Amino acid sequence: MKYRIFTAAFVLLCLLPAAGMLFLPPTQAAGNERLAPAPHLKQEDGSWNTEFLGDVTDYVADHFALRQELVTANALLRTKLLASSPAEDVIYGSDGWLYYxxxxxxxxxxxxxxxxxxxxxxxxxxxxxxxxxxxxxxxxxxxxxxxxxxxxxxxxxxxxxxxxxxxxxxxxxxxxxxxxxxxxxxxxxxxxxxxxxxxxxxxxxxxxxxxxxxxxxxxxxxxxxxxxxxxxxxxxxxxxxxxxxxxxxxxxxxxxxxxxxxxxxxxxxxxxxxxxxxxxxxxxxxxxxxxxxxxxxxxxxxxxxxxxxxxxxxxxxxxxxxxxxxxxxxxxxxxxxxxxxxxxxxxxxxxxxxxxxxx
Incomplete structure (x- = not known):
């Protein structure tokens, strides 16, 4: 029984960020960050967008619910424990100095x-x-x-x-x-x-x-x-x-x-x-x-x-x-x-x- 509860909790946690996109406000960009735009099946010239599935992946990765909270928690762990930055555009220096x-x-x-x-x-x-x-x-x-x-x-x-x-x-x-x-x-x-x-x-x-x-x-x-x-x-x-x-x-x-x-x-x-x-x-x-x-x-x-x-x-x-x-x-x-x-x-x-x- 306990394994079923654990499995159900694990699945729920995995689904929560995606399901939350339906109910929570849209994720906003942080700092100089640029979020992926919403995907479109067709391009401006009317042709099919052959990169649609990739665009969907990028969009979900940038807009899933509680993204900023989870990103912040991950960054705190990485910077405090490993003195490194998980953000691609941020270099974590000594004494809390940050560089672009x-x-x-x-x-x-x-x-x-x-x-x-x-x-x-x-x-x-x-x-x-x-x-x-x-x-x-x-x-x-x-x-x-x-x-x-x-x-x-x-x-x-x-x-x-x-x-x-x-x-x-x-x-x-x-x-x-x-x-x-x-x-x-x-x-x-x-x-x-x-x-x-x-x-x-x-x-x-x-x-x-x-x-x-x-x-x-x-x-x-x-x-x-x-x-x-x-x-x-x-x-x-x-x-x-x-x-x-x-x-x-x-x-x-x-x-x-x-x-x-x-x-x-x-x-x-x-x-x-x-x-x-x-x-x-x-x-x-x-x-x-x-x-x-x-x-x-x-x-x-x-x-x-x-x-x-x-x-x-x-x-x-x-x-x-x-x-x-x-x-x-x-x-x-x-x-x-x-x-x-x-x-x-x-x-x-x-x-x-x-x-x-x-x-």
Whole structure:
């Protein structure tokens, strides 16, 4: 009798996640995670989807009931007992530091771009600069360092680092050769004694963004609010994107700096990830800003918005440089790991290319 009870309980537990899909709310993505879409028997062109059964498998694997609870429980066991991450995109480092796995090639100095591609990137940025300057605008290009490029001490020792140069190290002299107005955040951050990136996130902290703002404005030679010397308070308010991917049902928050700003949003954004954000600032000393950015602009844009009477903050790629007007300031920010996107999405200089956005 006891074996029947055990068997019935085992079968019930196996069926519960699938059966729960009929009654529980849909599973939501965690962090930067992308869940498999619902499968379709036919494709958009009307033909039969020969991968339908595989699509069903992927969909169920990503949407079964209690998935996030079970994923969190598994991650807690793996990280606490084995000090390893079960999440494909998260590297579990020492002292609870988390790193984004898609930065590994850069960290290990694996040159994923060849010499011709690097030169094309430098030429592309130079063309963007020339286009903006021809319209009477200032231009500045900057690369946000990957977290493990600045703070490698907590990376697992199994990831060996090559003595060769990676993409950024090989691109930097080409930017100089092409005369690009470049703000070197790698060198700037390396000189700071403070830790300016978040332990459970792939991005810089608000403090890091504040100092990056000061450095960018100094590089432009424009008047600015010195947030590096401004008061701030600390609060446990930040849920790290990597923590969210690893522990989707976790409740821990990371301490984050909170600054006071006075700018206003033209339309309140749904999230800092919105493709288009527009701001105004009555106390600004500068004119209009076009900030072309990726997710590192989430924390950066409020500081820049404070110093410009108008700001257009966009994640659109190709960059919408045809919007540039005389007197504008154009800042193009891209994180180190996203450098190949400058090849994938050449700039919009009036050739009506299709727009997209990046993480």
């Amino acid at each position: 796995a898609q930065t590994l090639d850069d960290y290990q100095n694996h040159a994923t771009l060849n010499a011709q591609e690097l030169e094309q990137i430098a030429r592309t940025v130079a063309e963007m600069q020339a286009f903006c300057q021809a319209r009477g605008a200032r231009f500045l290009f900057t690369i946000a360092p990957n977290k493990n490029s600045l703070y490698p001490a907590h990376m697992p020792s199994r990831y060996l680092v090559s003595d060769s140069q990676g993409n950024y190290e090989r691109l930097r002299p080409l930017l100089e050769e092409y005369g690009v107005q470049y703000a070197d955040l790698f060198t700037f951050f390396a000189k700071q004694e403070e830790v300016l990136y978040l332990r459970t996130d792939s991005h810089w902290s608000n403090r890091g963004a504040a100092l990056a703002h000061d450095f960018l404005m100094q590089s432009l030679g424009l008047p600015y609010t010195c947030f590096g010397q401004a008061a701030y308070r600390m609060a446990n308010t930040h849920r790290g994107d990597l923590y969210d991917m690893l522990y989707p049902k976790g409740t821990a928050l990371e301490e984050q700096q909170q600054y006071q700003t006075t700018f206003s949003y033209v339309n309140e954004p749904r999230t800092a990830e919105d493709i288009l954000i527009q701001t105004t600032s009555g106390n600004a000393q500068n004119g209009r800003l076009l900030l072309c950015r990726d997710s590192f602009g989430n924390a950066l844009h409020p500081f820049l918005a404070e110093d410009f009477s108008e700001a257009v903050i966009t994640r659109q790629m190709p960059y919408p440089l045809t919007q540039v007007q005389a007197g504008d300031t154009v800042i193009v920010e891209i994180v180190e790991r996203n450098l190949p996107n400058l090849l994938k999405y050449p700039p919009d200089l009036g050739n009506n290319q299709a727009a997209d956005s990046v993480e």
